[in-house]
Amino acid sequence: MFPLHRGRRLRQNESIRSLVRETSLSPADFMFPMFIVEGENQEIEISSMPGIFRRSIDLTVKEVKELFDLGIRAVNIYVKVSDDLKDNTGKEAWNPNGLMQNAIRAIKNAVPEMIVMPDVALDPYSMYGHDGIIKNGDVENDTTVEALVKMAISHAEAGADFVAPSDMMDGRILRLREGLDAAGFINVGIMSYSAKYASAFYGPFRDALDSAPKETGEVVPKDKKTYQMDYANRIEAIKEAVWDAEEGADMVMVKPGTAYLDIVREVKDNVNVPVAVYHVSGEYAMIKAAAEKGWLDHDKIMMEQLMCIKRAGASLISTYFAKEAAVLLNKK
Numbered sequence: 301m302f303p304l305h306r307g308r309r310l311r312q313n314e315s316i317r318s319l320v321r322e323t324s325l326s327p328a329d330f331m332f333p334m335f336i337v338e339g340e341n342q343e344i345e346i347s348s349m350p351g352i353f354r355r356s357i358d359l360t361v362k363e364v365k366e367l368f369d370l371g372i373r374a375v376n377i378y379v380k381v382s383d384d385l386k387d388n389t390g391k392e393a394w395n396p397n398g399l400m401q402n403a404i405r406a407i408k409n410a411v412p413e414m415i416v417m418p419d420v421a422l423d424p425y426s427m428y429g430h431d432g433i434i435k436n437g438d439v440e441n442d443t444t445v446e447a448l449v450k451m452a453i454s455h456a457e458a459g460a461d462f463v464a465p466s467d468m469m470d471g472r473i474l475r476l477r478e479g480l481d482a483a484g485f486i487n488v489g490i491m492s493y494s495a496k497y498a499s500a501f502y503g504p505f506r507d508a509l510d511s512a513p514k515e516t517g518e519v520v521p522k523d524k525k526t527y528q529m530d531y532a533n534r535i536e537a538i539k540e541a542v543w544d545a546e547e548g549a550d551m552v553m554v555k556p557g558t559a560y561l562d563i564v565r566e567v568k569d570n571v572n573v574p575v576a577v578y579h580v581s582g583e584y585a586m587i588k589a590a591a592e593k594g595w596l597d598h599d600k601i602m603m604e605q606l607m608c609i610k611r612a613g614a615s616l617i618s619t620y621f622a623k624e625a626a627v628l629l630n631k632k
């Protein structure tokens with residue numbers, strides 16, 4: 301009998317294909333990253349991320365309502381603070397009336413069911429553009445972790461549902477869990493950026509927050525390679541994710557997304573907490589740019605990438621496409 305197998309039988313038409321499809325996407329799979337600025341009625345498009353804006357809190361709240369109506373249930377929050385609030389302690393990060401804390405309160409007030417996950421890392425507050433406190437020419441791990449604990453507690457006090465440490469310091473998940481519990485926030489979760497690579501795909505994000513490591517003339521690392529991971533490695537990604545889950549992370553994240561799907565699958569197979577994937581700014585920018593030139597079909601590439609991230613093992617996808625993809629999914 302030739303051929304012995306007829307795989308095409310299950311691909312004959314869309315109805316059959318839909319019966320055997322192994323992966324599905326829905327708006328509730330997405331988290332939407334949002335950039336916040338001071339002021340009122342501010343909406344500034346990020347040039348390297350067409351369609352993505354830095355917004356003041358009032359307009360952010362409006363957008364969050366729309367996202368919720370589309371079925372999106374989580375937002376990741378990042379702030380751009382003015383240079384005079386930046387120093388080497390990061391102390392603005394735990395100002396109870398800081399931009400982040402005010403944004404969290406305003407969003408939770410307006411849309412209580414939206415899950416709010418503020419970013420926990422010092423880079424928006426660092427005069428050097430680093431994710432922690434600089435000492436002796438590098439980011440000092442343990443003092444940075446103590447600063448992050450203060451930052452996370454201030455986010456919890458403002459109403460955050462989860463905190464999302466993206467700093468890659470060692471031991472921070474354990475100290476964050478202890479700190480949140482001691483402050484009474486036993487139900488505030490931790491989504492850890494566990495396997496975060498030192499990646500050039502973050503370029504447009506650093507434009508958005510003006511948070512790239514800065515040339516100050518002082519001896520500080522010119523990149524983030526002493527804490528973010530080497531993209532040549534996979535074993536350490538699994539170690540980091542396992543450690544974070546052991547230390548109390550409720551979810552772990554792999555970042556970036558599409559070039560790292562082997563890591564997503566291995567992390568998925570090695571931890572027993574949900575795995576999130578960050579489809580980062582550079583991935584968004586590449587699709588937008590190619591579509592603008594007419595070289596790729598924007599919507600098809602967007603859906604293919606999101607579906608493939610899910611297929612690789614993601615329970616959740618943080619993506620700048622969340623809104624556009626949700627609109628498309630809701631049309632079906």
Ligand code: PBG
Pocket residue numbers: 419421423431466467501502503504505506524579580581582
């Ligand atoms: C900062 C942070 C970065 C991103 C999320 N949190 C940038 C960096 O580490 O330099 C990147 C996200 C993106 O590119 O979309 N701690």
